[in-house]
Amino acid sequence: MLDYRALTALAAVIQHQGFDRAAQALHLSQSAISQRIKQLEGRIGQPLILRQSPPQATALGLRLITHLETVLHLESDLNLPLETDARIHARIAINHDSLATWFSEALGRITEDIDVDLITADQDAGIELMKRGEVMACLCAEGKAVNGGRVDRLGTMRYRAYASRDFLMRHHLLESFDRLYQAPCLVFNRDDRLQHRFLQQLGQAEPINLVHCPSSEGFVQLAASGCGFGMIPEIQAALSVQVGSLIDLAPETFIDVPLYWHSWRSSGQAMKQLRASVIKTAHRWLRQDR
Amino acid sequence: MLDYRALTALAAVIQHQGFDRAAQALHLSQSAISQRIKQLEGRIGQPLILRQSPPQATALGLRLITHLETVLHLESDLNLPLETDARIHARIAINHDSLATWFSEALGRITEDIDVDLITADQDAGIELMKRGEVMACLCAEGKAVNGGRVDRLGTMRYRAYASRDFLMRHHLLESFDRLYQAPCLVFNRDDRLQHRFLQQLGQAEPINLVHCPSSEGFVQLAASGCGFGMIPEIQAALSVQVGSLIDLAPETFIDVPLYWHSWRSSGQAMKQLRASVIKTAHRWLRQDR
Incomplete structure (x- = not known):
């Protein structure tokens, strides 16, 4: 032993x-x-x-x-x-946008009983931490359970392309966005291909002019300040859209990212409660249609 | 050559x-x-x-x-x-909270001319990237210029301790927060001592129950969801305070963090414009009293 x-x-x-x-x-x-x-x-x-x-x-x-x-x-x-x-600790890997939006609601009162270490990881990097046993749970886009783990589908997060009105006017994109790929494009980091996929869906070339911003809130701020266009979770953009600081570029075109909760089969009561709370909260915030 | x-x-x-x-x-x-x-x-x-x-x-x-x-x-x-x-690139190191709040406004239209790579770094880590010549500019809490560089004081960001009403009630902190150190305490990462310093100012012991959240927006969300109390820039908390989801625990007690802009003496026109824009925007958002 x-x-x-x-x-x-x-x-x-x-x-x-x-x-x-x-x-x-x-x-x-x-x-x-x-x-x-x-x-x-x-x-x-x-x-x-x-x-x-x-x-x-x-x-x-x-x-x-x-x-x-x-x-x-x-x-x-x-x-x-x-x-x-x-005190008991729980290290949990979570993708940036979930942490910036709905996840805190799921965490709720568990922080009274245990110390929580949240680790932000890209949608695909989190599962590697889980595979290596470095975290007790993981919220990411990988749907396949790891050895000894279980996985729950939480729903999908819908990303839409947003920019400010000022930005669209300056780049002559208000009437037609045929040349959107030439305008400054926000990307979270070098692994973030959401914007590339969006432009592809519109039949356009890859973005030329990139602005890297590895902060979820910074990303929204840059879009609202007219520094570029970028894919933002619709639940995160809702308020900015309502007050007019962000505009949905192409309401018919979006990207859905499925999200999953990974946990270990043998874990304590606290982690089991967290799993139930995450599933319940996710059902309120994420799209459930498949 | x-x-x-x-x-x-x-x-x-x-x-x-x-x-x-x-x-x-x-x-x-x-x-x-x-x-x-x-x-x-x-x-x-x-x-x-x-x-x-x-x-x-x-x-x-x-x-x-x-x-x-x-x-x-x-x-x-x-x-x-x-x-x-x-295309020209500019790698810029910036502390998380500035990126989550006012910095995007300073960046403005520079993204049309150059590709910007923002790198989030702790207030103290950014200057190391600057010293090693890995970035073209840096926004951080270090006031001493690096070799070959210049430094501009931007003002101070005021941090206050916030929590939700629900959290304060549950922990019997509404009338007296003598035992605040025993309640779940949000910290950004292991280098974040703001909460420790705040408790010290109140004459209390170090926090016992920690919740690590390395995301600026996630941090605010956790506080509003009642997962803990934490130090948040007052400009970031303003809206949540207005709608009642966050409460300023101790209006008389706060921590001011000075912020500085580091740039190289020989740099192009674009970086010079950015410097002027950062200084101007900072004067609108940061406290200027010394």
Whole structure:
């Protein structure tokens, strides 16, 4: 069996960002912390931590920390009358646009019981964190369950192309957007192909003039400020459309992105409640037609 | 002198995320691209690119690409009657909250002339990118100019502690927030100490129950959904306060974060215009009292 005292030391060093602070938190000496981790690394034959400032967990180290968290979740469900200082953590990967829109409602009161670490990841990157066991749950566009995991379809998020009226006028796009591909095009990052797919649907070439903005709210702001056009979730654009700062370029043309919730089959009560809450909230915010 | 054909090849491989697509874009063979970069690496004696999928620039590679962009900016100012396919890029590091709030207004029409790559970086991480020459400008909390660079003070962003009414009621914080440190506390990431500093100002202990949310808009949503309390720029919270979804916990207690614009002394006209626009817009949105 794994040495859970060593795992606890490992998790503390990462959480508190240092051997000294981990030692304080666990009421141990720094050398005890250091030794436990070294022994575990010796047994496993791989480094679990990069000794830099602040210390970083290796991929395997992260996997072990997630495993420790799962065990703590399960322990907590036993409701044993034990005194414990340790708070339970849950690392959750989530795509940017869900976090910027509806997800907080699903999270609700779970934050009272456990510490939540949200990790923003692209629609396709989140599932890799899940596969490597680095997170306890993942909200992403991948529909296939990972080994030992379960997957729930949440619905689809509809993206539409938006820009400001000022932008459309300046680029002579109000009457015809045949040359939209020549206008400044907002993209989230180098993996974001939504705008390319939209232009393709309109039968146009790839965008020439790109503006990269890796922030969900920044993206909406740039569109409203006339810096470019971009694909935005309709639920995120709704208010801006209502007040007239964004215009839907092509109401007939949109891109639907399916979203899924990945979780582990064996997880604690808190994660099961979160799953139910995510499914329920998603049904209110996401499109359910297939 | 540097081989600018090799630099152009290097930049194209990174921009188009592959040797094949770079070759297409530059109308060259893939081996020509590859050879040019190898020769440059041979001369410099260091790798400029990590040959993985997609290829990544090394730190030195990024510095050279930024240098190439600066040269292109300066060339473009010469207004020579040259045919060119190449669009000018500007990589800019910016802190999350500025991007989520006022920065888009400053960017304005510059996106018509150049391609902008915004890179979100913590208030303190941005300046490191600037020092390493990986970006052409940087908006951050560091007030000291880097070598060869200039710095402009933009004003201060005021952060206040906000939470939802529901959250305050549940935690019995409406009448006295003596025990605020025990309630779920939102933090942006492990470097975010704003909440700790706020609690310290109130004479309280460090927060116990943390919720990490590395998204500016997600942060506001979590606060409004009652998942925790957190420090939010007052200009970002204004609307939520007006509609009653957020409450200012302690109107007398706040944290002011100064913001600065870093740019290079020798840069093109476009970057000079951007600097003027950033300073002007900042004066409208940020506090100017010292």
